Amino acid sequence: xxxxxxxxxxxxxxxxxxxxxxxxxxxxxxxxxxxxxxxxxxxxxxxxxxxxxxxxxxxxxxxxxxxxxxxxxxxxxxxxxxxxxxxxxxxxxxxxxxxxxxxxxxxxxxxxxxxxxxxxxxxxxxxxxxxxxxxxxxxxxxxxxxxxxxxxxxxxxxxxxxxxxxxxxxxxxxxxxxxxxxxxxxxxxxxxxxxxxxxxxxxxxxxxxxxxxxxxxxxxxxxxxxxxxxxxxxxxxxxxxxxxxxxxxxxxxxxxxxxxxxxxxxxxxxxxxxxxxxxxxxxxxxxxxxxxxxxxxxx
Numbered sequence: 228x229x230x231x232x233x234x235x236x237x238x239x240x241x242x243x244x245x246x247x248x249x250x251x252x253x254x255x256x257x258x259x260x261x262x263x264x265x266x267x268x269x270x271x272x273x274x275x276x277x278x279x280x281x282x283x284x285x286x287x288x289x290x291x292x293x294x295x296x297x298x299x300x301x302x303x304x305x306x307x308x309x310x311x312x313x314x315x316x317x318x319x320x321x322x323x324x325x326x327x328x329x330x331x332x333x334x335x336x337x338x339x340x341x342x343x344x345x346x347x348x349x350x351x352x353x354x355x356x357x358x359x360x361x362x363x364x365x366x367x368x369x370x371x372x373x374x375x376x377x378x379x380x381x382x383x384x385x386x387x388x389x390x391x392x393x394x395x396x397x398x399x400x401x402x403x404x405x406x407x408x409x410x411x412x413x414x415x416x417x418x419x420x421x422x423x424x425x426x427x428x429x430x431x432x433x434x435x436x437x438x439x440x441x442x443x444x445x446x447x448x449x450x451x452x453x454x455x456x457x458x459x460x461x462x463x464x465x466x467x468x469x470x471x472x473x474x475x476x477x478x479x480x481x482x483x484x485x486x487x488x489x490x491x492x493x494x495x496x497x498x499x500x501x502x503x504x505x506x507x508x509x510x511x512x513x514x515x516x517x518x519x520x521x522x523x524x525x526x
Contacts, residue, residue: 318347415462418446
């Protein structure tokens with residue numbers, strides 16, 4: 228009867244270069260190695276190795292058999308490793324990057340839940356609106372919104388999201404409530420960008436998409452600064468849906484132009500490679516994806 232262990236012995240003899248060295252690697256007597264190899268050759272019906280007192284070499288059939296069987300053995304070893312990892316409790320440190328507003332108002336909940344479920348883990352959450360290089364910066368995974376550029380990263384789409392228009396009650400009491408997109412021209416707007424002048428917002432409403440030109444007294448390329456300015460009453464801001472909903476629920480902002488929002492963009496989690504995703508990273512992706520997908524896709 229065919230024995231896979233005999234194939235393992237054959238592969239180790241080839242890799243070690245001798246029966247003696249293979250026996251040492253396999254922690255078995257040299258005679259057992261020789262006996263198992265002979266049994267394999269009887270089973271396949273051809274000689275696999277040419278043996279003399281001084282040398283060991285593969286036959287043509289042996290070389291072909293090794294090339295094929297060694298690939299199968301590596302696949303089995305990889306499967307065993309993946310299974311062991313799947314059964315292991317996630318542990319260690321995971322480094323995550325996310326946009327400031329998204330992370331501060333939404334992702335934090337997933338991080339807290341993760342730390343509670345897996346007590347052997349640590350999380351380093353780096354909130355930035357800059358697009359970091361995951362490999363160079365040692366980031367295990369990142370959350371991104373909008374349209375993804377071509378990349379070697381693996382991307383998993385969690386859903387679609389959009390931005391809502393919001394302002395503080397104080398600002399609206401002083402300046403009035405806009406009734407349509409064209410009214411934004413006479414309002415101060417908090418600009419998520421480099422300049423307060425000549426900013427353009429694309430809005431989608433009952434009549435389709437409409438481009439409006441806006442300006443204001445404050446601009447920032449960092450979402451938390453935009454949020455702070457809107458809450459402080461410095462104008463109308465476009466905020467990611469998850470961020471806007473949290474601030475509206477807290478009573479810190481009010482939604483304006485409720486029939487309008489920015490066109491929907493994607494929400495993604497990215498990571499450097501899917502070939503060997505550690506249990507730690509996979510566990511966080513699964514948990515965060517479940518939490519985020521339910522909220523985003525129910526919006």
